[in-house]
Amino acid sequence: MELKKEQYEQIAECFPKQRKPAKISNLDVLNAALYVMENGCKWRSLPKEYGDWHVIYVRINRWAKKGVLEKAFLRLQQLGIIKIQVNVVSLDSTCIKVHPDGMGALKKNGAQAVGRTRGGWNTKLHMVAASDRDGVIFSLSAGNRGDGPEGRTLLQQLGPADHPVYLLMDRAYEGDETRALAVELGYIPVVPPKSNRKDPWDYDKELYKQRNQVERLFRRIKRFRRIFTRYDKLDVIFLAFVFFALIVDVLM
Known part of the structure; x- marks a missing residue:
């Protein structure tokens, strides 16, 4: 299960812009998080093809605490994709x-x-x-x-x-x-x-x-x-996964 580029583009504006070519794009980070969410595995157990697990974990953690995934969820409501x-x-x-x-x-x-x-x-x-x-x-x-x-x-x-x-x-x-x-x-x-x-x-x-x-x-x-x-351990991280699950479910 992976988000496609055209699906990600519907919420792309909600995520921080990457100032320079990054080794791991925002879409790649979301797909890595989707793998963790779907399988319930530890971050350090991510397959190597997703990239450095610690970089991915830090970015998801930062997005969760800044409400980025909540913003993406509300964006889908505004667009009428979530009715x-x-x-x-x-x-x-x-x-x-x-x-x-x-x-x-x-x-x-x-x-x-x-x-x-x-x-x-x-x-x-x-x-x-x-x-x-x-x-x-x-x-x-x-x-x-x-x-x-x-x-x-x-x-x-x-x-x-x-x-x-x-x-x-x-x-x-x-x-x-x-x-x-x-x-x-x-x-x-x-x-x-x-x-x-x-x-x-x-x-x-x-x-x-x-x-x-x-x-x-x-x-x-x-x-x-x-x-x-x-x-x-933290509500803010678990809430971010709930937002992400609702986003993935409606986009896919």
């Missing part, structure tokens, strides 16, 4: 196992989105998706954090809807506070009530079937082993 102007979106989360290599970030980097659950150390990826190919916005939290509070934070980051949009959510988000926030922001919540609700409400069961689109999107990006398992 976000829709009438229905889905909100959900997925758990990602943290590899021992992803533990032990230095304290100077602050708390990272890693938490202990009954299944071990996990990171949660929360996402609003417009389809099974189009992510709108996402965030990370520790694996032991509740979906409701993190979902509300994500909706606040997403901001008000500029037209009526149905928001499909599972029962983890059926709390009064989450539904009230959705309505306040201009969304129409479609969420089934829990069985112990004293005053349950009706919801559109046919429309609710589309909620599996966000689950299918999780499945698509989790085919990359670097997303299926978290190997990165």
